Amino acid sequence: MTQRKKILLVDDSSTVLMVEQMILKNSPFDILIARDGEAGFETALKERPDLILMDVMMPRMDGFDALREIRANEEIKDIPVIMVTTRGEGVNIETGYTVGCNDYVTKPINGSELLSKINNLIGS
Amino acid sequence: MxxxxxxxxxxxxxxxxxxxxxxxxxxxxxxxxxxxxxxxxxxxxxxxxxxxxxxxxxxxxxxxxxxxxxxxxxxxxxxxSTEQQLAIEQQNTNLANLYVASYRLNSALDRAELVDAIREIVINLVGCEEFALLEPDGQGRWQVCDSMGLPADFLASMTRPEGALAGHLRSRQMHVTDPAVLSVDELDVSRPSASIVMSVGDETVGAVAMYRLLPQKSGLEPLDRELFDLLAANAAMALYRLKLQEFVKGGK
CATH class of the missing domain: 1.20.5 (Single alpha-helices involved in coiled-coils or other helix-helix interfaces)
Structure with missing residues (x-):
């Protein structure tokens, strides 16, 4: 029996987390949640998710810093990360790719786009 | 021979x-x-x-x-089949947005939680980072109880709205202008892209004035208008409920 894949959602917004959970509700993934970058990094280290959906603007540690920490850690550096940006401006996207994100989506989140990007990275 | x-x-x-x-x-x-x-x-x-x-x-x-x-x-x-699947996924996303917005507005137990819910809906579900949440002060003026991305002088002038905004607030109806036609230079306090007036019965309990949308949003979509309707109805009721709660608590 194959183990279900895990997706870690990192966002400080309850609204966004709820929307993401509802979009992924019927997908074959187990969902983990963290409310800021630091908690996201710790959860990633502990749970080893198959993919991380990371918000950019968060308290304590923002998404870019959390991603830097993840990429610098030997044990979890290969986990695919999709950044969730509020602003789709080039500089945000460029920073995301510079620190090592695999893909990005912009808010408001489009369910089809998000599912397609997740499937591209880890399959359904 | x-x-x-x-x-x-x-x-x-x-x-x-x-x-x-x-x-x-x-x-x-x-x-x-x-x-x-x-x-x-x-x-x-x-x-x-x-x-x-x-x-x-x-x-x-x-x-x-x-x-x-x-x-x-x-x-x-x-x-x-792919088109139908995409349409269903889009519909699911829309329903998820509306459900979450409704849930957040109706589950708010205090004013701060409600304001936070409205703020998150406007930023994350509508995609607008230039807005103000206004409340009538009971003396014919308005007070800004939350805002984002708008300068102080801009907010100060909203307490005594003028122009289209004043008309929108007086009419107690939702007004939407497609912000795709507004450029950065055209930001005008009196001309919001969307004004959502929240009323319960004859009483106006608040309003949200939205200006420019996030750069990745090219315009308002049908879902945005549904979110506005939901904000107008559910946020109004939630504000009214919280006011009553505050009134009851004050009485005790």
Whole structure:
């Protein structure tokens, strides 16, 4: 029996987390949640998710810093990360790719786009 | 007379040679006839084979054509199915947004939680980072109870709204201008992209004035208008409920 894949959602917004959970509700993934970058990094280290959906603007540690920490850690550096940006401006996207994100989506989140990007990275 | 036997012999020899030649010609002719007959048989056989091959090729072409038609139908069906799946996913996203917005507004237990819910809905679900949440102060003016991305002088002037914004607030109805037509230079406090007035019965309990949308949003979509409707109804009721709660608590 194959183990279900895990997706870690990192966002400080309850609204966004709820929307993401509802979009992924019927997908074959187990969902983990963290409310800021630091908690996201710790959860990633502990749970080893198959993919991380990371918000950019968060308290304590923002998404870019959390991603830097993840990429610098030997044990979890290969986990695919999709950044969730509020602003789709080039500089945000460029920073995301510079620190090592695999893909990005912009808010408001489009369910089809998000599912397609997740499937591209880890399959359904 | 001495030459006569020689002449006779010569004639006989020529006659024999001619006969022999005629015999060989007949033999050749017979051979050729047989060859022609054989070739004719072969030609008929080949003709039959060609006809069979032609019939086979025609059948294969027909099958190929039928397969192409089936393939085209399958491709069209797949495309339709993909479009339907995308439409369903979009519908699910829309329902998720509306459900979450409604849940957040109706589950707020205090003012801060409600303001936070409205703020998150406007930023994350509508996609606007230039907005103000206004409340009537009971003396004909408005107070800004939350805002984002708008300068202080801009917010100060909202306490006594002018222009289109004042009209929108007075009308107690939702007004939406497609912000796709607004450029950065055209940010004008009196002309919001959307004004959502929240009323319960005859009482206006608040309003959200939204200005420019996030750069990735090219305009307002049907879902945004549904979110506005939901904000107008549910946020109004939640604000009203919280006011009543505050009033009851104050009375105690």
């Amino acid at each position: 001495a030459n006569e036997p020689n002449q006779e012999s010569y004639v006989r020899r020529v006659l024999e040679e001619t006969r022999e030649y005629e015999r060989r010609l007949r033999e050749d002719n017979e051979g050729l006839r047989e060859l022609v007959a054989t070739l004719e048989v072969e030609r008929v056989a080949l003709q039959k084979r060609v006809e069979e091959l032609e019939a086979g090729a025609t059948q294969q072409l027909n099958e190929l054509s039928a397969m192409r038609e089936r393939l085209t139908a399958q491709v069209n069906a797949n495309q339709k």
